[in-house]
Amino acid sequence: MNILYFAWVREKVGVAEETLNPPAEVQTVTQLMDWLAARSPKHAAAFSNRASIRAAVDQVHSAHGAKVSGAKEVAFFPPVTGG
Amino acid sequence: MNILYFAWVREKVGVAEETLNPPAEVQTVTQLMDWLAARSPKHAAAFSNRASIRAAVDQVHSAHGAKVSGAKEVAFFPPVTGG
């Protein structure tokens, strides 16, 4: 599974992208954030305020309760500010 | 007083502009239309359907009841269709 980070989430994690294989019990966006936060202090800092983090599963905006099992690409980022 | 005609009002009257001196009792747009309509059959035809004629007194949109006494320029035209 490709995990992508954007904006300050990327800056806090310290990398733009990681290829990881979360265990089968990681089924939702929230569970994936829990699992990632346990990987390092930087990940923990990036995911400390979940309310300000949005997710896209296979490039589609997804709620924290959405499924990630089977996804190829999951991205984490703050609310968008383009335009 | 300069009287201007636009669009089909001009085509029906047959001239674009006339300089006329209406008598003192012609005080409103309606009275001016009555007075103009009596000038010729063409004028009468142009002013036969008053509901479809708009007026501007000194270049300001004006209702048929508006004053024309003292005006320098009065224009008659159909509802506008620019833009």
Place this chain on the structure above:
Amino acid sequence: MDIRVQQGAFDIGAETAAFAARNTTSGAVCTFIGQMRDFRGADKTSGEPIASMELDAYPGMADKQLADLAAEAQARWPLDDIAIVHRFGVLKPGEPIVFVATASAHRGDAFAACEFLMDWLKTKAPFWKKETGPSGSVWVEAQASDDARAARWKET
């Protein structure tokens, strides 16, 4: 503020570029371009083709009226700039008739002011269209829908 009533064609790209260039500190620029349609009536499939159009104008009043509309828009919304260019004379299908641009710090104000200017221009600016097609020349009739759109902006 740039308000022009002119007989010659204007270049949409150049107008847009010039307006944006003199308003680079405005976050939001909205433009509207009214182009001459190539068919009569409301429906492209049923209307007869139009070969050319003549726009009759009342030049002195048109300048004054457009300036009044721009002043009204500036009183209603916080705008950095307004441009209005309106043609008269003979036009060919596809040519631009009118260009309206607004610049503001915020997009909501730029959009609202631009749409307001077009809606009021349609019911207040002294221009009249005469379309020429296979069956002859006809003065375009004013549409009730334009009055309804303009009335939305009346202050209560």
Place this chain on the structure above:
Amino acid sequence: MDIRVQQGAFDIGAETAAFAARNTTSGAVCTFIGQMRDFRGADKTSGEPIASMELDAYPGMADKQLADLAAEAQARWPLDDIAIVHRFGVLKPGEPIVFVATASAHRGDAFAACEFLMDWLKTKAPFWKKETGPSGSVWVEAQASDDARAARWKET
């Protein structure tokens, strides 16, 4: 339909001219240009100056998201054409960030679709602004007002 996410600057005048040129049979063309502001926050007089801006983007998703927004606009309004150009990378003050254009037979549809596209783009397109000024670099925070504007278009 022309949807582009690009790093290089674009020319507002050329984009507008090209869009109008390929939609000469549409009576109404509406465009919106979002330009980089030269001050922080909501108020030009109190905000500190911004020297440059970096727009972070999620390119694959951005293309897909803008195409989805354009499809949604076409489902809601009778449109002849849509263009969306959005930059990413480093921008200087006054440079255009986004260009949105709509073409329709009627101006109400062109205005509504253009404003809808901007409102949804602001809350859905995956771009993030980082502004650099005298006091350093700061990620711009999303505004509740943008969510409110986007929510106006939710179907009930």
